[in-house]
Amino acid sequence: MYYCEWLDGVSDIREQWSLLPLEKTIEIAEQLGIKHPHVDGNPVVMTTDFRLTLKIKEDSQDVIRTIKPREKLSDRTLELFEIERVYFTELHILDILNFILIIILLNLFIKEYSRFILSYKTL
Structure with missing residues (x-):
């Protein structure tokens, strides 16, 4: 969440x-041959971590940010990310490069810099 608050142009x-x-x-999931998430045999609604609205000049654009630490990137998590990636790609609102970079880099950012950055937010 803190990462998202510091992105330029975030309006929502x-x-x-x-x-x-x-x-x-x-x-x-069926097209990809991946088992859809379920609880007690009943399919559940999937969610993404963040849907952000960015103000770009006179316009706005929605982007998706899914954030997971590297140590939680199991094969199953990657399968679920693929369902999510296809879902948002079909809606034309996924920035795939940032999606991948967030997964790889955010864990380091959170651990090393969030306290430091947050101390400046109140200034």
Whole structure:
């Protein structure tokens, strides 16, 4: 969350954005040959960590930020990311490069710099 607050031009931050309709992510999972998330055998709605609205000149653009520390990048997590990536690619709102970079770099950022940066936010 703190990372998102410091991005240039962020005008809106929505956390745990639902990937709806549920049938769409089920369809994508089936196409990819990936088991859709479920609880007690019932499919559940997937979410993405952040959907941000960025103000770019006179316009705005939504971008997606999924944030996971490297140590939590299991094969299953990567499968779920692929469902998410296809979902947002079909909606034309995924910045794939940033999606990948966030996964790789954010853990370091959070651990090393968040306290330091937050101390300056109140100035």
